Amino acid sequence: MVTCYLRYVVDPHKLDAFEAYGRLWIRLVEKFGGKHHGYFMPSEGASNIALALFSFPSLTAYEDYRKRSFEDPECQAAIAMNEKDRFIISYERSFFRPVFEDDLGVKRAP
Template sequence: MPITCFIRYQIDPFQREAFSTYAEAWGHIIPRCGGQLIGYFLPHEGSNDVAWGLIGFDDLAAYERYRATLRQDPEGRANFQRAQRERFILREERSWLEDVAGTRDQPRQVAP
């Protein structure tokens, strides 16, 4: 059963660029460690202190393998430590979502 880890971040709106750099680093760390990075998202309009990250896995076993690999990844650990040191993430919440069959990774269709 495919699952998605939905991460909601409350960020310091005055450190938006720091969070952006943090998120960009995950762009190659997460896939290397076994996760399917769906994306990180910064606020655009409305609330200026909420960002999101979505990471997909084939199942919970794949997530557990990812976690074990990530713990051993020097770049991943350094990215976590940077976030703690610079304190641009004020709060983080994780939710686990079951993917609805036939809705994920669908190609864009051009209207005729």
């Protein structure tokens, strides 16, 4: 499994538009076989930083999602939202592999 971490710098005056954009991508990631863990909007502290986390079974599955998303009309409409309203100032993308308790041979209670 690979988890994509996205850290956004957003226009603090356009948080509603960014949140609408995020809600669209949750469904779209899942449409292509991913598991979205949500968008995390500013609450305390910096008012212009938002996060998103989603996972795919493998980096290959993620790359397939990326390729297919560039051809998907719903994904292109979501991208066009930001191109029109410019609520995302910048973003960075990192990939992580999760470690779970079971990975150490420790069994979880049923």
